[in-house]
Amino acid sequence: MITMREESILFAQHLRSRTKLLVAGGPLPSCDSTAFLDDFDVVVVGEGDRTMVDLVRAYTTGDALAEVAGITYRNSREGERDARSHHGRVVVTSSRPLATNLDDLFFPACELLPNEQYIEYGRQKFGYSKTSVITTRGCPFRCEFCSNAVFGVSYRERSAVNVVDEVEQVLSLGYDYIHFADDVFTFNGERLIEICDEIKRRGLSFAWECLGRVDSMSDEIASAMKNAGCRRVFFGIESGNDDILKLMNKHITVRQARSAVTSAREAGLNVGAFFIVCYPGEMNETVLDTLRFASSLPLDYLSFTMPYPLPNTPLHERIKERINKSWRPPESGFLEHICIFDADFSETKMKFAIVKGQISFLLKRRLGKSAYVVVRPFEAITDFLFQRVK
Ligand code: B12
Ligand code: SF4
Structure with a gap:
């Protein structure tokens, strides 16, 4: 991921003297494979399983x-067998077709991981041990900000x-909690219910969570999920204003x-939203619509982020001339996030909006029905300040 670029390169540099073949892969190298050739011998573009x-x-x-x-490498003078030349001609091989039948792919060899350590860490930190499984690849939608460099359309x-x-x-x-990492786990309701039925038929007892789209959620789906052990569902809602949702192609x-x-x-699931x-x-008003809408929802978790023009996305294409910084991952909390383009809102104003939205949400959650006594004046003052901040 774009956030892991620096660490991956540092890691590769540490491994350099001990490793014959260093390979990079994933969403970011799939966007710009040659950018990784100084530190890696080969870059895998797109799906990596068979490649x-x-x-x-x-x-x-x-x-x-x-x-x-599906690979990119440099062709050294001694011949391509070495693949470790930093001066040779860049070779981009033919693209790898996407896997057509996902059931044919082997399962990840998770038994080779230090699972005891992951399990111990999870139990101590969260009270459960979580790992991920992915059940679909890709997404039929094309939201403007979303990167589909690996799974395509x-x-x-x-x-x-x-x-x-x-x-x-x-x-x-030994894991007891599964994060289904699909882009839209809930997209095909019939299949989702089949998975829930299969979990119950085998008598499996574990907790799970997933990402869903709001247009593929119903009372029936939600209760099937709950009955099959689902604890939490996250929705990418993105905006509380229909015009902005259209602009995002959501x-x-x-x-x-x-x-x-x-x-x-109502089905008893915890709900998170982004x-x-x-x-x-x-504009100011549409941002305030989002903050008001978010805090009016009965959510258990929410996150606000500033926009990031990820490489190879339509959003990146729309505003590429305005990009003036390179991505720098925050070392700790969100206050270190940086806006990487010349935006209509200052970075301070974006952070103000995020803090304001989170405080309203937390106040409403903590204070319940009596929240309006505090929240109304808080929102009136901070709405006014938000409109004034440059
Ligand atoms: C789950 C997830 C998360 C989880 C991670 C949880 C976890 N530990 O797994 C959380 C919620 C933390 C998260 C956060 C973020 N995420 Co995220 N996330 C995902 C998601 C939905 C699934 C990832 C996954 O498991 N995929 C399944 C595997 C099979 O796919 P894959 O990783 O791409 O791997 C395949 C190939 O890429 C390749 N491959 C991958 N690695 C390697 C390595 C080698 C050596 C080789 C050969 C091949 C190879 O082979 C694999 C099999 O074909 C993806 C979207 C997606 N569908 O992939 C976004 C995605 C990876 N996230 C993304 C982003 C932008 C973020 C955030 C920056 C969002 C934000 N604004 O804060 C943060 C960054 C957090 C951080 N600390 O760095 C982008 C990355 C785009 C980019 N160019 O970097 C994606 C693609 C979403 C999107 N469509 O825009 N994310
Ligand atoms: S944001 Fe979600 S729904 Fe939109 S294209 Fe990306 S994965 Fe699909």
């Missing part, structure tokens, strides 16, 4: 790397039986968002 196997095979047998689809599903087989494997390692409405959050809450504030094209 990595073919690459290791070619590397160990001495076959031509040029035959491995595709949506592919694993069968319910195959998903629950992997769940059982993960549970056998294909949802504020009304759908409220209805989805209500269904999930919002973006000060999106390019927003």
